[in-house]
Amino acid sequence: MKIAFRVDASMQIGTGHVMRCLTLADELAGDDTTMHFICRYLPSSLEQKLRDKGFNVSILPASEKSNEEFPLAHSDWLGVSQKIDAGATLALIQNQGYDWLIVDHYALDIRWEKTLRSAVKNVMVIDDLADRQHECDVLLDQNLHVDQEIRYKDRVPSQCKTLIGPRYALLRKEFAEYRERVKPREGKATCILVFFGGVDANDFTTKTILALSQITEHNFSVDVVIGDQHPNKEEIERLCQRLDYSCYVQTNRMAELMVKADFSIGAGGGAVWERACLMLPTLSIPTAQHQVKQLVDVALTGVSYTFDTVNYTSEKIKMHAELLLDNSSLRNLLSTRSAEIVDGNGAYRVAQTLRSEIEINLRQAGILDEEYLFAWRNHPKIREVSFNKNEITWDQHHHWFSSLLSNSQRVLLIGEYKNQSMGVVRFDLQNDSAEISIYLVQENESNGLGLPLIRSAEKWICKHRSGIKKLNANVLESNKLSQGFFIKAGYSPVTRMYCKEL
Known part of the structure; x- marks a missing residue:
C-alpha cells in the first residue's frame, strides 16, 4: 500500500496529531507499504524520528499567511488558506498511486478534501471535534462522547465508515503488551506521574510540580515527563532536581512509567486512552479549549476525574490532587472503569479497516x-x-x-x-x-x-x-x-x- 499523511506539529498544535499518525503508520508498515508524511510544521526531532523509521517526509514550502474565506475555529493552525495547502499537497501526491490519504488536522475540511479526492483511491479523516463537514471514506474519532451515535450525522457522506470511540484509540503496541502486567490500582498512591503532552505550551507541568510540592500529608515519589520542545524545559529540570523528582525528557518509556505509577496528573487528548489502557487513575486537566468537552464526557463515564474552572492554578490542582490521594476507593473505581473501556488494540482495528477497503x-x-x-x-x-x-x-x-x-x-x-x-x-x-x-x-x-x-x-x-x-x-x-x-x-x-x- 502507498499511504500519505497530512498532519502538523507545533507549539500551538502540539505533537499528539503526529504521534497518533505515527502509531498508525507503524501498525500499517510492511515490506509492501510506503509511508509519506506531508507537513507544513514539524519539529526537527519529530522529522528525524519519522525518517529513522524509513518513512518519507515532505515539508510544505513556507508561504505568506492568507485569510480563509470561510474560516474554521482552528484555521490559524494551518498558516495558509486551505486552497494553497491543498494545491501544495496535490503537487506531491498526484499520479503517484496512493491507496490512502490520511488527514489529521483541525484546520482542514471538505473543501480541502474534495480537492485531493481524485488524486487518491481512499481518504480517511482523523477528527475529535465534529465541528465541520468532511469528504471521506473512513472517519476516526477515538474519543468517548455522550452523543457519539449522532456526532457525525450529516457531517460525512452516507457511505462513509465511522470508527467512533476508544475501541479504536491509536495506541502504540507496548500499551497492549504492558496491559497484561497491570491490575486495577488499590491502596495508597506512592508514585505519581505528571505528563502534559509533548509541548505543554501553557506549562501546566510547572504548576503541577509546585502543587505536589505543597502536599505534606502523603509520601510519594514523582515522575515528570516533558517533551524536548517544552518551553520551560531547563527550569523544570532544575525544579525536579531540587525536589528530588525524576524528570524524563522525550522518553520512550511512557508505558513503563504509567505501569509504575499509582496515580497520574495530565492532559486530555490521546494520553487519556494511554492511561486508561494501563488502568492508571488520573486527574485530567484540559490544556486546550477543545479538550474541555472531551474530559467532561470521559469523566461522566467514570474513566477519569476532572474539575471545571477557568483558571487552573497550582492551588486548585493541589486541592483536587489531595482529594484523590485521600480517596483510594475513588482511584480504584477510575482504574476499574478504565479497564473496561480501552484494550490497546485500536491501531490494529483501524489498520485492518484500511486494509479491508x-x-x-x-x-x-x-x-x-x-x-x-x-x-x-x-x-x-x-x-x-x-x-x-x-x-x-x-x-x-x-x-x-x-x-x-x-x-x-x-x-x-x-x-x-x-x-x-x-x-x-x-x-x-x-x-x-x-x-x-x-x-x-x-x-x-x-x-x-x-x-x-x-x-x-x-x-x-x-x-x-x-x-x-x-x-x-x-x-x-x-x-x-x-x-x-x-x-x-x-x-x-x-x-x-x-x-x-x-
Whole structure:
C-alpha cells in the first residue's frame, strides 16, 4: 500500500496529531507499504524520528499567511488558506498511486478534501471535534462522547465508515503488551506521574510540580515527563532536581512509567486512552479549549476525574490532587472503569479497516490461467488448508477447470493488486445463495489482502449476479486465518460439521 499523511506539529498544535499518525503508520508498515508524511510544521526531532523509521517526509514550502474565506475555529493552525495547502499537497501526491490519504488536522475540511479526492483511491479523516463537514471514506474519532451515535450525522457522506470511540484509540503496541502486567490500582498512591503532552505550551507541568510540592500529608515519589520542545524545559529540570523528582525528557518509556505509577496528573487528548489502557487513575486537566468537552464526557463515564474552572492554578490542582490521594476507593473505581473501556488494540482495528477497503481488481478466469491455477492450488500452504490435501495431478486439474468454465452456476475469479495476481475466488451458485471459497497466491506478496479480497468479491457478485442474497463459506476448523477473514467480513458461524475418514 502507498499511504500519505497530512498532519502538523507545533507549539500551538502540539505533537499528539503526529504521534497518533505515527502509531498508525507503524501498525500499517510492511515490506509492501510506503509511508509519506506531508507537513507544513514539524519539529526537527519529530522529522528525524519519522525518517529513522524509513518513512518519507515532505515539508510544505513556507508561504505568506492568507485569510480563509470561510474560516474554521482552528484555521490559524494551518498558516495558509486551505486552497494553497491543498494545491501544495496535490503537487506531491498526484499520479503517484496512493491507496490512502490520511488527514489529521483541525484546520482542514471538505473543501480541502474534495480537492485531493481524485488524486487518491481512499481518504480517511482523523477528527475529535465534529465541528465541520468532511469528504471521506473512513472517519476516526477515538474519543468517548455522550452523543457519539449522532456526532457525525450529516457531517460525512452516507457511505462513509465511522470508527467512533476508544475501541479504536491509536495506541502504540507496548500499551497492549504492558496491559497484561497491570491490575486495577488499590491502596495508597506512592508514585505519581505528571505528563502534559509533548509541548505543554501553557506549562501546566510547572504548576503541577509546585502543587505536589505543597502536599505534606502523603509520601510519594514523582515522575515528570516533558517533551524536548517544552518551553520551560531547563527550569523544570532544575525544579525536579531540587525536589528530588525524576524528570524524563522525550522518553520512550511512557508505558513503563504509567505501569509504575499509582496515580497520574495530565492532559486530555490521546494520553487519556494511554492511561486508561494501563488502568492508571488520573486527574485530567484540559490544556486546550477543545479538550474541555472531551474530559467532561470521559469523566461522566467514570474513566477519569476532572474539575471545571477557568483558571487552573497550582492551588486548585493541589486541592483536587489531595482529594484523590485521600480517596483510594475513588482511584480504584477510575482504574476499574478504565479497564473496561480501552484494550490497546485500536491501531490494529483501524489498520485492518484500511486494509479491508483496498480495492482488488477481479476478472473471470480464462484458458490462459489454467497453468497458473494449477501451480497456485498445489502450493504446500494452500493444500494444508484445503479439504483435499493431496497434490492435484494435471489431468485432475484440467478436468476440473474445463468443467468449471462450462458451468454457468460456477464462477472463478482472479484477484489482482498492483498488476500482480494475488488471490482466487470461487462462487458456486444455487438459487439465491452462493458458496464462496478463496485462497491467496503464495508466490506473490499477498499479506494482509485476504479481507480486501472477500470485500471485493462481494461487490463483484452483487454487481454481476444481483439475484444472490446470501453467501456461505465452508472453512476447515484448522484454518484459523480464513476463519478470521470471514468473521471480520461480517460472516457468522452457523453449524459445525464433524467428519471421519474410514
